[in-house]
Each structure stands twice: as structure tokens, then as C-alpha cells.
Amino acid sequence: MNIDQIKKEFPIFDEKIQNNDLVYLDSANSSQKPKIVVDRINEFYTKQFSNVGRSVHYLAVAATNLYENTRSSVQKYINAKDTNEIVFTKGATEALNLVANTLGQSYLQEGDEVLITELEHHSNYVPWHFLRKSKNIKINFAEINEEGEITLEEIESKITPKTKLISITHLSNVTGAILPVKEITQLAHSKGIIVVVDGCQGAPHLKLDMQDLDCDFYAISCHKMYGPTGLGVLYGKKKWLEELPPYQGGGGMINEVKKDRISYGELPNKYEAGTMATAQVIAFDQSIKFLESIGIENVMKHEADLVEYGQELLQKNNSVKLIGNPKHKGGVLSFTIEGVHPHDIATILDEDGVAIRAGHHCCQILHDKLNIPASARASVGIYNTKEDLDQLNESINNCKKIFNL
Ligand SMILES: Cc1ncc(COP(=O)(O)O)c(C=O)c1O
Structure with a gap:
């Protein structure tokens, strides 16, 4: 499956977002739209x-x-x-x-x-x-x-x-x-x-x-x-x-x-x-x-690979705490960084063109249970690549630097 080709079907990725290439990691919130739609x-x-x-x-x-x-x-x-x-x-x-x-x-x-x-x-x-x-x-x-x-x-x-x-x-x-x-x-x-x-x-x-x-x-x-x-x-x-x-x-x-x-x-x-x-x-x-046209089996395989890759990256990144580690997991990576509010994480990542979500994601009961007011969430879609997750990790590191972590 050629992800670069698939990505070309989405006009938004031709845009510069605040002078950056878009790294869209907010598909659990809403996905981008292919040109045919x-x-x-x-x-x-x-x-x-x-x-x-x-x-x-x-x-x-x-x-x-x-x-x-x-x-x-x-x-x-x-x-x-x-x-x-x-x-x-x-x-x-x-x-x-x-x-x-x-x-x-x-x-x-x-x-x-x-x-x-x-x-x-x-x-x-x-x-x-x-x-x-x-x-x-x-x-x-x-x-x-x-x-x-x-x-x-x-x-x-x-x-x-x-x-x-x-x-x-x-x-x-x-x-x-x-x-x-x-x-x-x-x-x-x-x-x-x-x-x-x-x-x-x-x-x-x-x-x-x-x-x-x-x-x-x-x-x-x-x-x-x-x-x-x-x-x-x-x-x-x-x-x-x-x-x-x-x-x-x-x-x-x-x-x-x-x-x-x-x-x-x-x-x-x-x-x-x-x-x-x-x-x-x-x-x-x-x-x-x-x-x-892509085939849902291919979608599932691609997203499972991405999540595994992203999970490994973030697990290795000290001070990042992933939320949950389910055996059967979809394309969602929610996390916190101790000492940094999730909204600050999302705002700093946004400066690099990395779009994630921060907040309680309409799941206050869960956040209460986890004893946190909010979390940051990166979520993948068919157009994402491992390079997007590398960029996520790099931008998280920039964020940590700003907070002296
Ligand atoms: C798990 C879950 N349920 C329900 C909704 C609400 O969906 P809609 O925006 O179509 O009303 C969302 C959207 O964020 C969701 O993620």
C-alpha cells in the first residue's frame, strides 16, 4: 500500500499550515476528507x-x-x-x-x-x-x-x-x-x-x-x-x-x-x-x-503498525506517560507529561504543524478515574506515516525543553 499516494488524495496536505507541512494526528476527533468526497x-x-x-x-x-x-x-x-x-x-x-x-x-x-x-x-x-x-x-x-x-x-x-x-x-x-x-x-x-x-x-x-x-x-x-x-x-x-x-x-x-x-x-x-x-x-x-478501494484489512494493518511504532517511541520518551496499554488497541495514543498541561503540549506541538487534541475528549468519567483533568491525544488515520510519529516525538521533545524537563 502506497501511503504517499493515498495522502495525495487529500487536498489539505497540499496546504502549508502556519508555514508547516501538516502532521495531522487528530483523526479520532475528525478525519480529513479525500478530494472525491x-x-x-x-x-x-x-x-x-x-x-x-x-x-x-x-x-x-x-x-x-x-x-x-x-x-x-x-x-x-x-x-x-x-x-x-x-x-x-x-x-x-x-x-x-x-x-x-x-x-x-x-x-x-x-x-x-x-x-x-x-x-x-x-x-x-x-x-x-x-x-x-x-x-x-x-x-x-x-x-x-x-x-x-x-x-x-x-x-x-x-x-x-x-x-x-x-x-x-x-x-x-x-x-x-x-x-x-x-x-x-x-x-x-x-x-x-x-x-x-x-x-x-x-x-x-x-x-x-x-x-x-x-x-x-x-x-x-x-x-x-x-x-x-x-x-x-x-x-x-x-x-x-x-x-x-x-x-x-x-x-x-x-x-x-x-x-x-x-x-x-x-x-x-x-x-x-x-x-x-x-x-x-x-x-x-x-x-x-x-x-x-484501500480495503479495511489494509487500513487495519497500517494503523496497527503505526500504533505499535508510536507506542514504542513514546514509551521510550521519559516523562511521557501513555494512558492505557490494551492488548487489542486501535489508533489512539493518549498521554500526559508530568508538569505540563495537555493544552500547553497541544499548543506547542501546533507550532511545529503537529495537530493533536488536548482535553478530556468528552470522557470526564474516565479522566476522573485516572485522576487527571485532561490528557493529550495523538490519533492516526490512513494518511499517517511513521515519519509523522517521529515528528510527534520530536515536537514533544521541544515541548519538554521549553519546560526544562
Ligand atoms: C467514541 C465517540 N462517541 C461519540 C462521538 C460523537 O460523534 P458525533 O460527532 O458523530 O456526534 C465521538 C466523537 O468524538 C466519539 O469519539
Whole structure:
């Protein structure tokens, strides 16, 4: 695989960022966009634009076909059984809110327990907290081990007869731990428990097979998958999406509207109220094509090599403390440097053109557990090279010099 060639497909790398070549190590936050995705948005708006699913004129029908075409591509890409199991949302956050809200309306009862983990992003905690407030459900937390992992045994130990739902990340956006989602799902289903997966960090970096994972819901963030912002995907098993109530009301999601009654549309329209992110959906087809052209196995191999390399570099760099050391790890290197605030690390690295993230990464529960207010995080994508990680290490050394470490 020729990474230099792949990198050339991303126009941002032709830019000088504050007079530096860009070393982009913030893909867990959001990935850069290949030209084919950007061009597709432009082409759709300039040559093909219409709203979808409404008018019968030529442009409207053509746009609707393109929109539905992406749904089919997503279905195939994640090996879902049915295109009706693919719902477009405005992001993974909305997908997770949709699941929590609709299960809260119709399935979860007062006193039921939802099991999440200490690794969860706020998007996979706050929606359940809303139900704790409104429905008096209880939230339990599976705890991380020393390596920053969540084991199957830990999940099993936190299941009680009242556990109705387990909601877990596929890949931690802080420790990089890849959770044994398939095994957790098997265990949960053997006890009649629903499984929701926050797949934000899983979808861009791991091979996805919904029929094999067998989870009930899987949330995807398209802007982390070399796709446009303002778009997410919710995979939901058909039986659930048919059974649950709608999430938002408005145009497009109804069947019949009378003064005294309303009936709702069929799947997937039932969950796609209002004008959707049409251009983004249509362009997302190109993101899938881009990933398919490389092959997810190649993506996984390249990123695993990068992480191993980066981990070794940072482990050797004294005063850098890596967060977590999971056996199965994705492309995330979170770290602290004693005596330097992560925001200072990120600001100093930025002067060398090295873009990383600093903060709690929307994981305050995890940072509380680790007893730190924040951390610095370098995360990789398909366009990164070992030289990028060398530059990261060199810039960390510059930062240490400034702080006399
Ligand atoms: C693990 C995880 N969950 C959820 C989200 C939220 O995704 P979105 O931006 O698509 O709403 C993110 C994004 O940072 C994430 O990393």
C-alpha cells in the first residue's frame, strides 16, 4: 500500500499550515476528507441538487436515487441484513440519543438498569442520564482494568437481573481499547439484554459485520470515516426499528395525518423526519468507495503498525506517560507529561504543524478515574506515516525543553 499516494488524495496536505507541512494526528476527533468526497458535494450542489423523497420532477427522483444508493452502500459495507436497518442521522450523537429516547419511551421502565462503561464518550452516557432523570432508570458502570480495557468478565460481573441494556464503545477514543463486542453481545443476548454499540471509533478503523457482531444497535459517525460533517448512521435491527416509536416528528416520517390521528411511515422514513443532510449522504458514498478501494484489512494493518511504532517511541520518551496499554488497541495514543498541561503540549506541538487534541475528549468519567483533568491525544488515520510519529516525538521533545524537563 502506497501511503504517499493515498495522502495525495487529500487536498489539505497540499496546504502549508502556519508555514508547516501538516502532521495531522487528530483523526479520532475528525478525519480529513479525500478530494472525491469534497468534489462530490460540489458536483451535487452545482449540477444535481434537489431535495429528496418529495417532488416527482427529474432532479428530485435522481437525487432520491443517489441518496438511497448510499443507504445500500452502507448496508453492504457493514453487512447489515436489510437496507431498512440503516437510518441517517446528524451524527453518532443523534443516533445514540435516538436509541435512548425511543427505548425510554416504550421499553425501559423505572428501576431497570443500563450498563455502560467508564470508557464511554459523553454521547453514550448523557442520553442514558436523561432517562435516569425522566424514568428513574439506574446506570451502572463497568470499570476499566490497569491497562485501560473493559473485559468480558467485568461486564458479566456488573450484570444483574435488572439489567435491560448494555451500551458500550467499540473502540475507546482515549485508551484505544477494542472491546470484545461480539462476546459481550452473546453474553447479553443469552440473558435477554439489548446491546447498543457506540461505533464512532470502530467504523473508520475496524472491519464491520453487523450480522456477525449481532448487536441490536450500532452508531456511526461519518465525519470520522473520511466523510462529511453533519451526518451519522444508526444501524438498528429491523425488529427494533419497527417496534420502537419515532424519535422526531415532521415531514417525511408520516403516512397519514388527520386532525384526530397520525400514522407513521415505513422504515427507514419513520426515523428521518424533515429535510435530511442530502449532499452529505450522497457524498458519503464516496467515503465508502474510498475505504473499499484501500480495503479495511489494509487500513487495519497500517494503523496497527503505526500504533505499535508510536507506542514504542513514546514509551521510550521519559516523562511521557501513555494512558492505557490494551492488548487489542486501535489508533489512539493518549498521554500526559508530568508538569505540563495537555493544552500547553497541544499548543506547542501546533507550532511545529503537529495537530493533536488536548482535553478530556468528552470522557470526564474516565479522566476522573485516572485522576487527571485532561490528557493529550495523538490519533492516526490512513494518511499517517511513521515519519509523522517521529515528528510527534520530536515536537514533544521541544515541548519538554521549553519546560526544562
Ligand atoms: C467514541 C465517540 N462517541 C461519540 C462521538 C460523537 O460523534 P458525533 O460527532 O458523530 O456526534 C465521538 C466523537 O468524538 C466519539 O469519539
